[in-house]
Amino acid sequence: MKVAIKYLWILILLIAGCNPDDPGNTGTGDTANPTHGLIVFDFQIPDIDLPANKLHRVDLSLARTADSLYRKQYISAANVSDLKQSYSFVLLPGRYFYQAGVDCTARGDSCYYAGFPGGYLSIWWTMGWVDVEAGKTFTKNIIFQ
Amino acid sequence: MNKLFLLLLLVSLWACNNEVDLHMEGDPVPIVYCLLDPAGETQYIRIGRTYRGDSMVMERPPVTDSLLWQAQMEVYMEEYQAGTLLKTYEFLPVTGAPKDSGFFPQDALSLWSGRMKPVPGNEYRLYVYSGNMDLMVTARTTAHGLPEIIDPMKLPGRKVNFEAGQPFTARWYPGNYTGVYEMIFRIHYQDSSGSGIRFRSADYSSGGIYDIRHDQVLDYSMGGPSFFKAMAGQIEPTDSLVRRVISVEFMMISGGLDLSFYYRSVNDAGTNFTNFLDFTNLINGTGIFASRSTIRITNLELSNVTIDEMAHGNIMSSRGFLDSRGQ
Numbered sequence: 231m232k233v234a235i236k237y238l239w240i241l242i243l244l245i246a247g248c249n250p251d252d253p254g255n256t257g258t259g260d261t262a263n264p265t266h267g268l269i270v271f272d273f274q275i276p277d278i279d280l281p282a283n284k285l286h287r288v289d290l291s292l293a294r295t296a297d298s299l300y301r302k303q304y305i306s307a308a309n310v311s312d313l314k315q316s317y318s319f320v321l322l323p324g325r326y327f328y329q330a331g332v333d334c335t336a337r338g339d340s341c342y343y344a345g346f347p348g349g350y351l352s353i354w355w356t357m358g359w360v361d362v363e364a365g366k367t368f369t370k371n372i373i374f375q
Numbered sequence: 376m377n378k379l380f381l382l383l384l385l386v387s388l389w390a391c392n393n394e395v396d397l398h399m400e401g402d403p404v405p406i407v408y409c410l411l412d413p414a415g416e417t418q419y420i421r422i423g424r425t426y427r428g429d430s431m432v433m434e435r436p437p438v439t440d441s442l443l444w445q446a447q448m449e450v451y452m453e454e455y456q457a458g459t460l461l462k463t464y465e466f467l468p469v470t471g472a473p474k475d476s477g478f479f480p481q482d483a484l485s486l487w488s489g490r491m492k493p494v495p496g497n498e499y500r501l502y503v504y505s506g507n508m509d510l511m512v513t514a515r516t517t518a519h520g521l522p523e524i525i526d527p528m529k530l531p532g533r534k535v536n537f538e539a540g541q542p543f544t545a546r547w548y549p550g551n552y553t554g555v556y557e558m559i560f561r562i563h564y565q566d567s568s569g570s571g572i573r574f575r576s577a578d579y580s581s582g583g584i585y586d587i588r589h590d591q592v593l594d595y596s597m598g599g600p601s602f603f604k605a606m607a608g609q610i611e612p613t614d615s616l617v618r619r620v621i622s623v624e625f626m627m628i629s630g631g632l633d634l635s636f637y638y639r640s641v642n643d644a645g646t647n648f649t650n651f652l653d654f655t656n657l658i659n660g661t662g663i664f665a666s667r668s669t670i671r672i673t674n675l676e677l678s679n680v681t682i683d684e685m686a687h688g689n690i691m692s693s694r695g696f697l698d699s700r701g702q
Contacts, residue, residue: 288532291680302699307536307678309543311526313592320540333530353532 263320267362269370270318273310275332276354276374278344284336286312288353290372292319292326299327299357323364329357330372405512405660407503410634410667411493413518418493420450420466422485422503425661446505450487455498464491493666495520496551501664514657514664519631520550521668525592527625527675535560535623536678537579537598545581546594547627552666554587554635558595561624562606562677564696567617574621577609585639587632602681603690612693619697620682623675634665 275285287310293299305326308317331353334341342349356374403424411418450466466489493499495518503512525546527535535543537560545558558581566573579602586593610618630638633656640654655661679699685691686698 286528286530286533288530289534302679304678304680306538306541307534307680308541309526309536309598310533311544311546312528313525313546314544331532333532335530351531 264365265322266320267323267364268318268320268367269326269360269362270316270367271308271328271330272369272371273315273317273330274372280334280336280340280344283312284334284340286333286335287330288333289329289331290317292321292328294324294326296327296357296359299329321362323362325359325361327357327359328370328372329355330374331355332374405503405510405657405662407501407512407514407657407660407662407664409501409514409662409664410630411499411516411518411665412668413493413495413521413666414668414670416490416492418452418466418489418491419469420487420489420501420503422448422450422487446508446510448485449502449504449506450489451502452489452491453500453502454491454494455500456494456496461497462491464489493518499664503660510659512657512660514660516631516633516656516664516666517552518666519552519554519629519668521670522550522553522556522627522629523548524625524627524670524672526594527672529672529675534676534678535625536681537602538678538680538684539599541680542596542598544594544596545625545627546592549586549589549593550629551589552632553589553629554585554632555630555638556584556586556593556595557581557628558584558597559626559628560597560602561626563621563624564610565619565621567619568615575610576624577606579605583638583642585635585642587635600690603684603688606685607690607694610691610694613695616695617697618695619701620677620685622673623677625672625675627670629668629670631666634663634667637663637665 271290273287273290275282275287278285290308290310291299291302291304292306293304298304306319306321308319310317333351333353334344334346334349335351336344337350339349341352346352346354354374356372358370358372360368360370362368406423406425407420409418409420452464452466454461454464466487469486469488498515498517500515501513504510525548526544527533537543560579561576562579563574563576566575579597581595581597584595636654636656656664682696683698685694685696686702
């Protein structure tokens with residue numbers, strides 16, 4: 231009987247030690263700063279018929295309103311790189327508008343036929359908005375369409 | 376027999392001298408500086424000598440003659456590839472060329488030049504020979520490969536941002552035999568006043584970065600308040616000038632392994648890392664024989680956020696810069 235109780239205690243401790251939360255979860259979570267929120271942009275290069283080394287991230291900027299985005303009055307901007315896909319901003323709560331751009335450096339008509347209206351060295355833009363909540367983390371996937 | 380012993384004892388006592396002269400005159404030691412530039416067609420060597428100074432040496436610089444090595448010299452360099460001698464280059468004294476006062480505190484300091492373009496990966500052996508002093512200074516180094524810079528990349532639309540919280544990360548593939556780097560962002564701007572326009576610049580430097588890894592992409596982050604403090608330290612406040620940012624130039628200075636050990640020995644002097652104290656790779660002399668090169672990327676753009684902070688931020692607002700909207 232004592233042995234059965236001992237095994238029962240070990241089983242209880244093992245179950246209590248399990249953590250069902252996935253630490254790699256990039257969805258909504260709490261941040262260390264209770265007055266600010268964290269927004270993480272997943273900036274994927276669009277999957278089109280061009281060599282990957284001919285497409286480059288060129289811009290990821292944030293503004294408080296859509297018209298200030300149009301006037302290039304940004305409140306923050308990421309230093310984008312071809313080697314980095316994830317960009318984060320720590321912001322006060324509220325709605326933010328973002329714009330992101332990719333550049334095409336393929337020669338000839340490749341950029342034009344891949345959907346870049348200006349052809350070589352033109353930029354494909356996308357934009358959208360995100361809401362930031364204090365103490366929370368959000369991930370936003372940037373989609374070019 | 377006893378008399379002989381007494382005489383020997385007296386002689387040996389007489390010979391005892393417990394005074395040691397700590398300031399014996401010594402022969403001057405040649406000081407040789409040569410930094411090969413794999414991107415250059417002409418290479419230079421500066422040759423001087425050690426001198427004796429006291430605690431006031433900074434206030435009383437040594438006289439010219441004490442810096443010069445008064446000897447007939449022959450200077451040449453050999454190039455080796457995989458242990459095979461490829462070529463020997465003769466170096467000749469340079470006369471009449473303007474000399475940077477920072478590197479040449481005395482204009483008469485000896486400068487030698489030779490026409491050669493170092494090849495990354497090849498070994499170079501330096502010989503400075505003085506026949507009348509019967510002295511040969513030698514050194515060997517391997518020319519380092521030029522780094523391949525990934526970021527910053529010059530692309531339409533991509534900008535450099537130094538805003539706090541969004542550090543700029545420089546990334547590069549290191550060249551072989553490279554061990555030390557310095558990155559400089561040079562901000563070009565214009566001063567406008569009633570009397571005209573002047574083009575000026577201010578530098579933001581990473582300082583020396585010691586990193587001898589070659590098997591991976593290296594990176595280094597810069598920006599935030601240190602950028603704005605560096606700018607404020609070089610650009611004086613003004614009420615009368617209007618300033619506008621024009622462009623950003625990125626420079627990466629890289630050095631070979633020998634230069635990296637030399638840099639670290641100077642940088643870590645007085646710390647626990649003392650093995651490289653007074654590092655030199657010269658035999659019969661002091662100084663350094665290594666390779667160094669500079670890569671430049673011009674006409675980069677500064678981000679609107681950074682320009683706006685230069686115009687309206689706490690640190691730079693008195694410097695007269697216009698923001699990204701020209702206000």
